[in-house]
Amino acid sequence: MTNALKPGATIGILGGGQLGRMLSMAAARLGLKTHIFEPAANPPAGDVAHRVTTAGYDDIEALKTFANSVDVITYEFENIPTEALDIIESLRPIRPTRDALAVSQDRITEKAFLTNLGITVAPYAQIDSLPDLTAALKTIGTPAILKTRRFGYDGKGQARITDISQAEDALKALKGAPAVLEGFVNFTREVSVIAARGIDGAVVCYDPGENVHKDGILDTTTIPATLAAGQHMDAILLAGKILNALDYIGVMGVELFVTDSGLIVNEIAPRVHNSGHWTQNACVVDQFEQHIRAIAGWKLGDGQRHANAVMTNLIGDDVLDHANLEGALHLYGKAEVKPGRKMGHVNQISPKA
DSSP states (O other): OTTOOOTTOEEEEEOOSHHHHHHHHHHHHTTOEEEEEESSSSOGGGGTSSEEEEOOTTOHHHHHHHHHTOSEEEESOSOOOHHHHHHHHTTSOBSSOHHHHHHHTSHHHHHHHHHHTTOOOOOEEEESSHHHHHHHHHHHOSSEEEEESSSOOTTOSEEEESSGGGHHHHHHHTTTOOEEEEEOOOOSEEEEEEEEEOTTSOEEEOOOEEEEEETTEEEEEEESOSOOHHHHHHHHHHHHHHHHHTTOOEEEEEEEEEETTEEEEEEEESSOOGGGTTHHHHBSSOHHHHHHHHHTTOOOOOOOBSEEEEEEEEEGGGGGGGGGOOSEEEEOOOSSOOTTOEEEEEEEEEEOO
């Protein structure tokens, strides 16, 4: 393809966590280098990347030096300060584009974007005060979940409300952060689609995975998901519709609720996604290689799976039993074990039916 990166080129990655680590490993297999930009010292991605810059997102000179050292820039998390993006975008292309970041960084913006596409989301309301919350609860009803508009992940930044009397305490729990109230969705299961779109507009979707959470954190993803053929196709079509609307480049995770009345999009993540880790051992081209291919301007790889799979996250102390775990083990190189911290995952595969 025209303007495709050549082997030996360098990809800049904002963020040095496990996703940056696995992106770096995928890039290396393709003969590409990675340069990690991460404020924290000794990030997991630093063990495998070609180069690491340790600096804050407010360090203008470090950002400029980083951008000038790479050919294209991507990211492993959404909450990158706008000011930092302004600096690096003037020097190098960012893929996926900032449009995708702008949509996903704010839950209200995201839901409005999806609604405008004709995609169903849970009932929601913008919350800026206690009167807003009280009025929204009367309209949407309970149970409901109050979430921060930005920076929430793995169950953090949210409060469950089962009665309107809990409104004030729920708002206090979010410490004044701008919020959104989401109505409860009566779903039978949650699934996610990992989808990729190339510079040429080609779209490749992996089979939907069925997700189970514990304490707000993804526990397992099972492939294939328990879906009717029509639901399977609808999930893939929804993901493709979102990617095309954003003129997206790269891999995206789309989380959906399966309900009796159809599919409801829970949220989108403009990056490689935890629920796509199963692709590492059940597909020829996994989500990490697919993302690198897309942002490098290469042709997308084959997204078909050759096996069934169950991906299990290793959270906190789960990793201490790593030596006894069967299946394909992926550890993230994190030095300190903490409760609720993702330390690795294991993929168990079985013959495809």
